[in-house]
Structures are given as structure tokens and as C-alpha cells.
Amino acid sequence: MQDVKIESFEDLRVWQAGIQLVKQIYLVSREGELGRDFGLKDQLRRAAVSIPTNIAEGFERRSRKEYVNFLNIAKGSAGEVRSLLRVALEIGYLNEPTYSQLSDQVVGISKMLFKQIESLNANL
Structure with a gap:
């Protein structure tokens, strides 16, 4: 397997996974009861958007710390x-399969973030 040169945050698999999660969250939260619960929908969307956005902002800082x-x-x-x-x-806004699929995506992103944090801390 060839190493991919990371030149921008868009090259990061964890950022790409975050964007995919955001897309899924927006699709799921635009319909049904969740779509009508503006408070929960807004908080869920903001939290999801925060994942790739913070990855991008941190990457652009160019300071490892x-x-x-x-x-x-x-x-x-x-x-x-x-x-x-x-x-x-x-509260019945999501069914079990949708919840499991989204939850698994988020857990995967958390694991990727953990590995990246550990790797960067080891090289400080």
C-alpha cells in the first residue's frame, strides 16, 4: 500500500469520514419527528458539523499542539x-437500524481521532 501525501485537511480520511457523517445526519434529520424538533435537530447537526470543522481548523493552524x-x-x-x-x-425519533448505522459511523470516527491524537502526541 502506497502512502498518500497529506497536503490538506481534505486528504485526511478522518475528515472525509466526518463529512460523510454530516451528510447522513442532515438527511436523517430533515424528515419525521426529528425534522420537526428544531432544538434536537439543530444541536445534532451542529455537533456533527463540528467534527470535520475542528479537524480542518486544527490542521490549518500548522502547530502540532x-x-x-x-x-x-x-x-x-x-x-x-x-x-x-x-x-x-x-424518544422514538430514530429506528434501531438507523441509530446503529449512525452510531457505528461516529464510533469509527472517534477511533480514528484517538489514533491520530496518540500518534501526534507520541511525536511531540
């Missing part, structure tokens, strides 16, 4: 998304 800080913020937002998805499931 700041980048790690923004990756930690993105990881926190991933936890927020997981919690909000669970709320949506528990």
Missing part, C-alpha cells in the same frame, strides 16, 4: 453526536 487540541474537540463532538443519537432513539 494546536492541531491535537482541535482533534480533541472534534472527538468531544463525536461523543456529543453519539449521545444525541441515543436521545433520538430513546
